[in-house]
Amino acid sequence: xxxxxxxxxxxxxxxxxxxxxxxxxxxxxxxxxxxxxxxxxxxxxxxxxxxxxxxxxxxxxxxxxxxxxxxxxxxxxxxxxxxxxxxxxxxxxxxxxxxxxxxxxxxxxxxxxxxxxxxxxxxxxxxxxxxxxxxxxxxxxxxxxxxxxxxxxxxxxxxxxxxxxxxxxxxxxxxxxxxxxxxxxxxxxxxxxxxxxxxxxxxxxxxxxxxxxxxxxxxxxxxxxxxxxxxxxxxxxxxxxxxxxxxxxxxxxxxxxxxxxxxxxxxxxxxxxxxxxxxxxxx
Numbered sequence: 001x002x003x004x005x006x007x008x009x010x011x012x013x014x015x016x017x018x019x020x021x022x023x024x025x026x027x028x029x030x031x032x033x034x035x036x037x038x039x040x041x042x043x044x045x046x047x048x049x050x051x052x053x054x055x056x057x058x059x060x061x062x063x064x065x066x067x068x069x070x071x072x073x074x075x076x077x078x079x080x081x082x083x084x085x086x087x088x089x090x091x092x093x094x095x096x097x098x099x100x101x102x103x104x105x106x107x108x109x110x111x112x113x114x115x116x117x118x119x120x121x122x123x124x125x126x127x128x129x130x131x132x133x134x135x136x137x138x139x140x141x142x143x144x145x146x147x148x149x150x151x152x153x154x155x156x157x158x159x160x161x162x163x164x165x166x167x168x169x170x171x172x173x174x175x176x177x178x179x180x181x182x183x184x185x186x187x188x189x190x191x192x193x194x195x196x197x198x199x200x201x202x203x204x205x206x207x208x209x210x211x212x213x214x215x216x217x218x219x220x221x222x223x224x225x226x227x228x229x230x231x232x233x234x235x236x237x238x239x240x241x242x243x244x245x246x247x248x249x250x251x252x253x254x255x256x257x258x259x260x261x262x263x264x265x266x267x268x269x270x271x272x273x274x275x276x277x278x279x280x281x282x283x
Contacts, residue, residue, distance in 0.1 A: 020227035057096030072237035084190040086154035162211030173249040193267035196232035
């Protein structure tokens with residue numbers, strides 16, 4: 001009996017490794033194919049520079065086995081800045097598959113191997129938390145919004161453990177506060193959570209396999225993740241807000257943090273999942 005159990009474990013390990021390897025080659029192939037097209041579109045400032053990354057995110061999501069469930073209504077304002085919590089590099093794939101999106105990232109990301117190159121290709125906006133840079137960075141964000149691209153700000157300034165939402169950095173909101181009314185910019189908070197693996201709820205113990213944070217090494221984490229089955233990510237789009245109604249950027253950051261944190265907890269608790277499956281059964 002013991003030998004049979006050990007043999008089964010070995011077979012599972014081999015299958016897990018094989019799946020990870022196959023998905024790695026698939027991702028490498030797709031990325032290699034799309035990079036030249038995106039390079040050309042960025043260099044020549046072609047309109048498809050915003051839509052090619054979305055195609056990559058959609059294909060990547062399928063390869064990984066990412067199941068994206070959305071709740072709420074996406075803002076109809078073309079000049080919308082999304083404000084979201086941040087648990088994993090998968091956030092970028094999930095959100096990038098929904099719309100033509102540009103992301104805001106800290107300047108250090110631009111120098112990261114591989115990820116930095118891909119981030120630049122996606123026309124990521126790199127920001128520094130220095131007052132002298134705020135005006136230039138603000139103009140860059142406004143320019144993207146005026147071009148019709150949606151922009152995502154991960155307001156924690158780093159990634160979290162997938163369970164807790166860290167306080168939002170009010171300094172990041174200074175990029176928007178004070179010009180939103182003039183430029184007719186809408187802000188839409190987003191809650192994002194990884195809730196199920198092969199339709200089985202993900203507990204706190206398993207969450208570090210999906211969330212990427214702290215001093216975790218990227219490549220081992222990614223290779224392990226590629227061996228898993230279907231991963232469900234749930235995204236809640238909250239009611240859009242007018243940033244100009246808040247007196248200070250601190251008030252704006254606090255409001256967004258509270259609403260994002262509340263529904264991240266609800267998503268992890270399975271509340272939206274239960275409501276959606278219940279409505280499916282009744283329809």
